[in-house]
Amino acid sequence: MGAKAVMTVALTHPDLVQNIIAVDNAPVDARLQSSFARYIQGLKKIEEAGVSSLSAADKILEPYEKDLVVRQFLLGNLHRPRVDPGGKPSPTLQFRNPLGILGKSLDHMGDFPFKDPHRVRFGKPALFVRGTKSTYVPDEVIPLIGQFFPLFELVDVESGHWVISENPEAFRQAVLKFLEPKE
Structure with a gap:
């Protein structure tokens, strides 16, 4: 649930956060897998x-x-x-x-505290890494990610939900690219 915690902190206290990296999660209420x-x-x-x-x-x-x-x-x-x-x-x-x-x-662990992206936004860089075999970041929530996090990038990594454990090198490469200084 680290991704939801990171998103919540970024939306609540953007002055404390330079950028975020959210791994296989989205700013929506989601039911956890069985x-x-x-x-x-x-x-x-x-x-x-x-x-x-x-x-x-x-x-x-x-x-x-x-x-x-x-x-x-x-x-x-x-x-x-x-x-x-x-x-x-x-x-x-x-x-x-x-x-x-x-x-x-468990019943509420997948909840996200913000429902209206018009009331709160994080206007700094955000990387969303999703596992291609996972169901936690479906294509239909990508527009909502963009509403909460307008400067987001999305990277797909060949893995299930446990992206970092299942494909650490692809995750590392995505993070390094995201953190490279932009011109």
Whole structure:
């Protein structure tokens, strides 16, 4: 949901933002894919198991997501917290984000707080990167993107929703090109 957070900050406080890069999301309310609920189920199983290694967590998550790249992305939220002031690490991995709150928020997580692009706009450069196999930025929302973000560029990357994880080099190239000084 980083893209929606970035868009919201840009529209709310444009003085704090030079430009934005939104990855596979648009300034519209969108229903999350059913895979997100499945991911939360798998992540909760990992939490309940009290795993001590990423490989053990990956084995638990595999039935919920077959794609290794997506699993690695999801498991990137695991960490080994310190359990005492001396810095002794916990024997078990824990998620940085509270899964219960995430699970309860899924119905509204795809919402966007602004509905009228005539009331608020971001008049600075904006890059929208969309995955060609994803459904989160359909062609029909491109005009709305232009209304909220009139200086936007759109780049399609051969990937699903997890653009950065699935095609990091194409994403990197799109960002570098966008950030090049313009004449």
